[in-house]
Amino acid sequence: MTHDETVRSEDLVEAASESLERPRKHAVLSETELRRYTRLYVVLPIVFLLVTLFGGMRFAAADHSFLFLPPPLICLIFGAVTIFLIFRARLIEFESWFNEQHPILENAANAGVILVIFTASVQVYNLLLPETGLANWVVTALFVWTLWNDIFADFDQKKLLRSLAGLFAIAFVTKYLVLSNLAVKNDASWLQRILENPGKEAATWFLDLPVYSPATGYLQFFTILLFLFGLFLTPRRANTKKLPS
Amino acid sequence: MRTSYFHIACLLIVAIGMTLIVFIYSTQPKTLTEIATKGSVAIGTYEVNRGEFENGLAAFRRDEFEAARAAFDRADPEKRDAATQFYVAYSFYRQGWGRVSNDNDLFTKGLSAAERVLQLDPNYRSADPQLGLKTPTELKAELEDGLKITVSDFNPLKVTRERK
Numbered sequence: 182m183t184h185d186e187t188v189r190s191e192d193l194v195e196a197a198s199e200s201l202e203r204p205r206k207h208a209v210l211s212e213t214e215l216r217r218y219t220r221l222y223v224v225l226p227i228v229f230l231l232v233t234l235f236g237g238m239r240f241a242a243a244d245h246s247f248l249f250l251p252p253p254l255i256c257l258i259f260g261a262v263t264i265f266l267i268f269r270a271r272l273i274e275f276e277s278w279f280n281e282q283h284p285i286l287e288n289a290a291n292a293g294v295i296l297v298i299f300t301a302s303v304q305v306y307n308l309l310l311p312e313t314g315l316a317n318w319v320v321t322a323l324f325v326w327t328l329w330n331d332i333f334a335d336f337d338q339k340k341l342l343r344s345l346a347g348l349f350a351i352a353f354v355t356k357y358l359v360l361s362n363l364a365v366k367n368d369a370s371w372l373q374r375i376l377e378n379p380g381k382e383a384a385t386w387f388l389d390l391p392v393y394s395p396a397t398g399y400l401q402f403f404t405i406l407l408f409l410f411g412l413f414l415t416p417r418r419a420n421t422k423k424l425p426s
Numbered sequence: 427m428r429t430s431y432f433h434i435a436c437l438l439i440v441a442i443g444m445t446l447i448v449f450i451y452s453t454q455p456k457t458l459t460e461i462a463t464k465g466s467v468a469i470g471t472y473e474v475n476r477g478e479f480e481n482g483l484a485a486f487r488r489d490e491f492e493a494a495r496a497a498f499d500r501a502d503p504e505k506r507d508a509a510t511q512f513y514v515a516y517s518f519y520r521q522g523w524g525r526v527s528n529d530n531d532l533f534t535k536g537l538s539a540a541e542r543v544l545q546l547d548p549n550y551r552s553a554d555p556q557l558g559l560k561t562p563t564e565l566k567a568e569l570e571d572g573l574k575i576t577v578s579d580f581n582p583l584k585v586t587r588e589r590k
Contacts, residue, residue, distance in 0.1 A: 210429065218429060222436035230443035237451065246456035290433035293440035300444070 221416060222290055228411040229297035235404040236304020240394035248393075252307035255321055260303035262328045263345070264295070267412075270336035277418035291419050298415070305408050308401045309352040314389025316360055320352060342412060349405050357398040360390055460503070467504050474510055475501045486513055487556065491521040508547035508562075515539035515565055516557060519572075523589045528572040537573070540566040558590030 210218065239248040252260075267273050278291045306324070311317045327348055336344070363384040374382045384390070449468060455461040466472040482497030494517050502510040518536025522529035543550055543562035552560050559565045568590065 214429075218432040222432040223439065226436055226439045226443065230439070230447065233443075234447050234450070241456075248456075249451045249454055251451050284430070284433075286430055286433040286437075290436040293437050297440055297443070300447075 217416070220414060221294065221419060225294055225411060225414060226297050228407055228414070229294075229301040232301035232404055232408045232411065233297065233304045235400055235407075236301070236308045238397075238400060240396045240400070242392045242394050245394050245396065250307065250312065252303050253310070256303045256306040256310065259306040259324060259328060260299050262332065263302040263306075264299050266328075266331055266336065266341055267298070269332075270338055270341035271417065272338045272341055272412065273415060273419075274417050277420055280420075283420065287420070294415075294419075298411070301408055301411065305349065305405060308404060309349060309356060311356055311360055311388075312391050316356075316388050316390065320355065324348075324352070338417070342409070345412070346409055349409070353402065353405060357401060360388065361393070361395075361398065363388065363390060463503055467506065472504060472506060474507045477501075479510060482510070482513065486517055486520075489520070491517040505542060506546065508543050508550040509552070511539055511543045511546060512550060512552055512562060512565070515543060515562065515569075516559070519559075519565060519569055520589060523572070525587070530573060533569050533572050537566060537569045540569060 237250045237252060239250060240246070241248055268275050273295070278295065279288055283291075310320055310324070331341075331344060334340075334344075363381060385392075449464075450461065453464045453468075455464050463472070478497050478501035482494045482501055485491075485494035485497055495514055498510050498514050498517075501507075505511055515536045518532045518539060522532030522536060540562045544566065548562075550562055559568055
């Protein structure tokens, strides 16, 4: 073997070993990617799972014990519409989150994140809807009206977040400030309650309002904030790498 | 660190979190202590509090049935121990038993407790020599008999019978 041939074969070996090392270098995440993946695959699921847990939680007026109310069917429909709006307003870019060119594991993890966003939005409607009575019917009708209009509205990400925040704020004020103050909370007898506060007693009876401990309102306020914070943290694209067309 | 670790971590967080939430919403715990107790039932580490059980037994033998039941409830909050529930049913029987007439409310509660014992362990047999009725089936039959109005209830000799 001549000197030239030896040098050429050494170059070939070097090039081959470099090409073998390249995928390994790609597999190691940079600091920015590490933070991005932590936010997307660790922080976001935890935030939305907390919203899912606390959304149906109430505190009993009598002994402050926990009550866990499962969501009614209408909340699942509202949750589905919200997910549709999130995709439509491109708050989440569908083709970046789910793509046949991604590994199955990545698509499954992204589906897991979408699942917890769905369950969290279901529970947010569960916490905002009055549980029973006339108020439940009225607020449900208003939600149907608003979400139906939103389906046909021209949305971008900011407008959607503003619209959802506004909708949740007004529903929260209605349920936890207006209606809860109309409900009678004391343990006095029926006759005593009528004599002491006939207006509240009539409203409680007419609107069929459940009575909860004031701690419920505080918990639900932070649950809504957590949900909106979670949506704010959600990246538009799950995968920053450009996909080959 | 590889991206697949994050994907696996995400799937694990979602699966564990959703299981926990479904568990909490299906068991409806009322306090943090209840969450821990129901959790121990779910993972199979639930045990009766022996100290409270002994307190309940002592109160039962002193005929302090309400105190006994309170102690038994603390010993077995999830109502999963056949022995404890048998004593609960027996305490309703003994408290409700009367020489002339029985307390129907207490007998009804005793009946449901006896049925609970039968569901937990149909072959349960008490080793306590101080109990006249050894099995939940015998106790159930005695409670059902006590709830019925029959001709024998008007027999004056009935006042001579003894509590079991």
